[in-house]
Structures are given as C-alpha cells and as structure tokens.
Amino acid sequence: MITFEMAEKALEYLKNTDAEAARARALKDGLDETKKSVAAIEFLKASGSAAERTQKALASEEYITHLDKLENAVLDFEALKNKRKSAELQIDMWRSINSNMKKGNV
Secondary structure, eight states: OOOHHHHHHHHHHHHHTHHHHHHHHHHHHHHHHHHHHHHHHHHHHOOSSHHHHHHHHHHSHHHHHHHHHHHHHHHHHHHHHHHHHHHHHHHHHHHHHHHHHHHTOO
16 A cells, blocks of 8 residues: 555655756757757768768767667656656555545545
8 A cells, every 4th residue: 555655755756856857858859859960960971972971871970879879868768757657656546545545435
C-alpha cells in the first residue's frame, strides 16, 4: 500500500526535478534541431556529386558524434520523464486509496 510518506516523497521528487526535466527536454530538442545543420556543414565540406557528398556528410565523424549526443540526450530525457510519470502515478494511487478509505471502501 502507498503511504502518505511515499506520496510526499514522490511529490518532492517532482518538485526537485522540474528544472532538470526542462534542461533534458531542451537539450534533446536542441540536438534534434541542429542535426540537419551538422549534416549540412559536413555536406559543404565534402567533395563529389551531391549523392556522394550526402553520404560522406552522413558518415562523417562530426555527424555520428552528434547522433551519439542526441541518442544520449533522448535516453536521459525519456528516463527522467518515465521516473516523473511513475511519481505522478504513485501520487494518484495514494489519492485513490485515501479517498476510498474515507468512503469506507478499503
């Protein structure tokens, strides 16, 4: 059973991770937005036909490094988002249990 203390701890977690969640989202979104820019810069550095330059740009170390950063940012953001959702659900469960106890259903 979820206790008041558990719900309170979950609420504190949510309050304490607001800024962290915002930063994680901003980093993920920013890296996603700059992905095309990194590819374009690498395209301009490459030589050959347009198709060859595209392939070289997408295979470049800079682009792959950017994709790795993006992957890590998405992983961090999603993990934090899931933990925050779990805390929200824990609070909701506590509310339901508390309400049912007041009504005498539990």
